[in-house]
Amino acid sequence: xxxxxxxxxxxxxxxxxxLSDHSMVVVGTGGPCAATMLxxxxxxxxxxxxxxxxxxxxxxxxxxxxxxxxxxxxRGITSGSMADTMNALARGQVDYCFxxxxxxxxxxxxxxxxxxxxxxxxxxxxxxxxxxxxxASFAWRTMVITPQDPRRFVEEVEFLTSPGFLTGPGAREAxxxxxxxxxxxxITQLAVLxxxxxxxxxxxxxxxxxxxxxxxxxxxxxxxxxxPALAKTQAPTEQELELLxxxxxxxxxxxxx
Amino acid sequence: MSDALxxxxxxxxxxxxxxxxxxHHRKKSKGMVPKVTTVRTAIERFVxxxxxxxxxxxGGVRIPTALLHExxxxxxxxxxxxGHTTTHDFQILAAGNCVDRCDAxxxxxxxxxxxSPNARRAVQSGDIxxxxxxxxxxxxxxxxxxxxxxxxxxxxxxxxxxxxxxxxVELHCPFTGKTYAAVPALSPDIALIHVHRAxxxxxxxxxxxxxxxxxxxxxxxHVVVSCxxxxxxxxxxxxxxxxxxxxxMVDAVVEVPYGSYPGNMPGEYYxxxxxxxxxxxxxxxxxxxxxxxxxxxxxxxEFQSYLERNGGIxxxxxxxxxxxxIDAGEES
Numbered sequence: 001x002x003x004x005x006x007x008x009x010x011x012x013x014x015x016x017x018x019l020s021d022h023s024m025v026v027v028g029t030g031g032p033c034a035a036t037m038l039x040x041x042x043x044x045x046x047x048x049x050x051x052x053x054x055x056x057x058x059x060x061x062x063x064x065x066x067x068x069x070x071x072x073x074x075r076g077i078t079s080g081s082m083a084d085t086m087n088a089l090a091r092g093q094v095d096y097c098f099x100x101x102x103x104x105x106x107x108x109x110x111x112x113x114x115x116x117x118x119x120x121x122x123x124x125x126x127x128x129x130x131x132x133x134x135x136a137s138f139a140w141r142t143m144v145i146t147p148q149d150p151r152r153f154v155e156e157v158e159f160l161t162s163p164g165f166l167t168g169p170g171a172r173e174a175x176x177x178x179x180x181x182x183x184x185x186x187i188t189q190l191a192v193l194x195x196x197x198x199x200x201x202x203x204x205x206x207x208x209x210x211x212x213x214x215x216x217x218x219x220x221x222x223x224x225x226x227x228p229a230l231a232k233t234q235a236p237t238e239q240e241l242e243l244l245x246x247x248x249x250x251x252x253x254x255x256x257x
Numbered sequence: 258m259s260d261a262l263x264x265x266x267x268x269x270x271x272x273x274x275x276x277x278x279x280x281h282h283r284k285k286s287k288g289m290v291p292k293v294t295t296v297r298t299a300i301e302r303f304v305x306x307x308x309x310x311x312x313x314x315x316g317g318v319r320i321p322t323a324l325l326h327e328x329x330x331x332x333x334x335x336x337x338x339x340g341h342t343t344t345h346d347f348q349i350l351a352a353g354n355c356v357d358r359c360d361a362x363x364x365x366x367x368x369x370x371x372x373s374p375n376a377r378r379a380v381q382s383g384d385i386x387x388x389x390x391x392x393x394x395x396x397x398x399x400x401x402x403x404x405x406x407x408x409x410x411x412x413x414x415x416x417x418x419x420x421x422x423x424x425x426v427e428l429h430c431p432f433t434g435k436t437y438a439a440v441p442a443l444s445p446d447i448a449l450i451h452v453h454r455a456x457x458x459x460x461x462x463x464x465x466x467x468x469x470x471x472x473x474x475x476x477x478x479h480v481v482v483s484c485x486x487x488x489x490x491x492x493x494x495x496x497x498x499x500x501x502x503x504x505x506m507v508d509a510v511v512e513v514p515y516g517s518y519p520g521n522m523p524g525e526y527y528x529x530x531x532x533x534x535x536x537x538x539x540x541x542x543x544x545x546x547x548x549x550x551x552x553x554x555x556x557x558x559e560f561q562s563y564l565e566r567n568g569g570i571x572x573x574x575x576x577x578x579x580x581x582x583i584d585a586g587e588e589s
Contacts, residue, residue, distance in 0.1 A: 124377075
C-alpha cells in the first residue's frame with residue numbers, strides 16, 4: 001500500500017539510504033540530521049554522526065537546533081572542540097558530509113555567500129561558508145539536500161563558496177584539494193542526482209515516484225544528463241515513515257515544514 | 258567562476274606578527290590575583306572604540322550575551338569582529354551598530370532559525386567591511402597566534418571565491434610540494450567568553466564542547482570571562498584536568514548567572530527559541546526594533562532585568578527542563 005508523504009520526508013528517506021553502516025558523517029541541522037537519525041534507527045545502527053562544534057557519536061533523542069548545541073553530544077562519545085572535527089575532516093576520517101546552498105552549478109559548486117549586486121554591496125547576503133567550504137574540501141563524499149528549481153540550479157554560481165568539482169575533471173586536485181574527495185549525490189524533491197565520472201557534470205540517477213524526466217530537467221537552469229543506469233526512486237516505506245514521524249521528529253519541527 | 262588566485266584580495270585587520278603578541282604578553286601581569294569585577298567595569302576597561310573583538314562559544318551556544326549587551330549599551334563603535342559561526346552574538350553587535358569590519362566565516366544567519374533582517378541590512382549596505390573565511394580557517398588563524406606563529410597552512414578555501422575574498426596566500430610545501438592556503442595569525446584585542454565556572458583568578462571550566470575557546474583566549478591580548486558561577490580556587494585545584502582556560506590568559510572575571518541567555522548553556526538551560534524568534538520578527542520593522550532594543554538592552558540597567566523581562570525564573574526553569582530532556586508531565 002502506498003503511503004502519503006511530503007517532499008521533505010521523501011528527501012530525508014532517500015538521503016538516509018545513502019549512508020552506510022560503520023561510517024562517519026558530519027551533519028548539519030535539519031534534513032541531514034533527520035536522515036542520519038533515520039539511518040541509525042534502520043540499516044546503519046553503527047553510523048557515527050560528528051558535528052562541526054565537536055560533538056561525536058550522539059545518541060540523538062531530539063533534533064538539535066544548532067550544530068553546536070548540547071544535543072550534538074547527547075549520550076555521545078565526546079563533546080570535543082571545533083578543531084577536533086576540522087582536523088578529522090582534514091586527515092580523511094570523515095566519509096560523508098551534507099551541505100546546502102542558495103545556488104549549485106553543474107559541477108556541484110555551491111554558493112552560500114550572496115546573490116545579486118557585488119561582494120562588497122550584495123543584494124542578498126547569506127551567512128557565508130561557515131564550515132561548508134571545509135566540509136566540501138575534505139569529506140570523501142559530499143551530499144547536498146536541496147529543493148530543486150531553475151533559480152537554484154544555475155549554469156554558473158555567482159560566488160563559489162564551497163568547492164564541488166570546480167571547473168571539471170582534475171580541477172580539485174590541481175587547486176590542491178585532496179584527491180578522490182568531493183561531490184557525490186544531490187537529493188532534491190524530484191530526483192537523486194549524481195555525477196558523470198568522465199565529465200564531472202551532474203546527471204540524473206533516479207527519478208522520484210510520479211515525476212517525469214522532463215520535470216527534473218525543467219526544474220534546472222542547466223542541462224542535466226541522464227545516467228545510463230537511470231532508475232526510479234523507491235518511495236518511502238511505511239517503516240521509514242513511521243520511524244521518521246514517531247522517533248526522529250515527533251514534534252514535526254522539520255519534516256512538516 | 259574565478260580561477261584560483263595566488264593571493265586573496267581581502268584585508269588583514271590585525272597584526273599577524275608573533276613578536277608583537279610576545280611583547281604584549283611579556284608585560285601582561287601573570288599575577289594570580291582576584292580579578293572579579295562588574296559587567297560595566299569590564300567592558301569600560303577592556304572594550305575601546307575601534308578595537309578588534311572576538312566572542313566565545315558557538316553563535317547561539319554558550320555566548321557572552323550579558324557582556325555583548327553591555328558593549329551595545331555603552332555605545333561602542335568601529336569594532337573589528339571575528340565572525341566564526343557567530344549568530345546571535347553578531348546579531349546583538351549589529352543591533353548596536355558596533356562593528357565596521359569583520360572577518361566573516363558565518364554571519365547574519367541563525368542556523369535553522371533563519372536570517373537576521375537587521376544584520377543583513379547592516380552587511381548589504383556595505384557599512385561593514387568584510388574579509389571572507391571559513392570556520393576552520395578562522396580557527397587556524399587564532400591557533401597560529403596561540404602558537405606564536407604568523408600563519409598556518411590549510412587546504413581549506415583552495416579553488417574557491419572564498420579564497421579570493423580572503424587574505425590568504427597560496428604557498429607550496431617545502432617537503433611535498435603540495436599547495437596550501439597560508440592563513441595569517443589572528444590576535445584579537447579582546448575576547449569575551451562565557452563559561453560554566455571560574456575562580457576569582459580566572460581559571461575556567463567549560464562543560465561540553467569547548468568550540469574554539471581555548472584558541473580564542475590564547476590568541477587574544479585581553480580576555481574578559483563571564484561565568485554562570487564563581488567557584489573557589491580549591492574547587493578548580495581539586496580537578497585541574499577540567500581547567501580549559503587558565504588564569505594567566507584572563508584579565509577580568511564577572512559572575513552572570515544565565516549569562517548566555519537566550520543562547521543554550523550546555524547542561525544548564527536550552528536556547529529560548531521563542532525569544533530568538535521574537536528578535537527575528539521584530540527586526541523586520543526598524544521602528545519596532547528600535548523600541549525592542551530600548552526595552553531589552555538600552556533601557557535595562559543590568560542583565561538580571563533583561564531575564565526578568567523575558568519570563569524570569571519560570572522561563573529559565575522551563576529552559577532547564579528542555580535542556581535536560583525532563584518530561585515533568587502535566588503540572589497543575
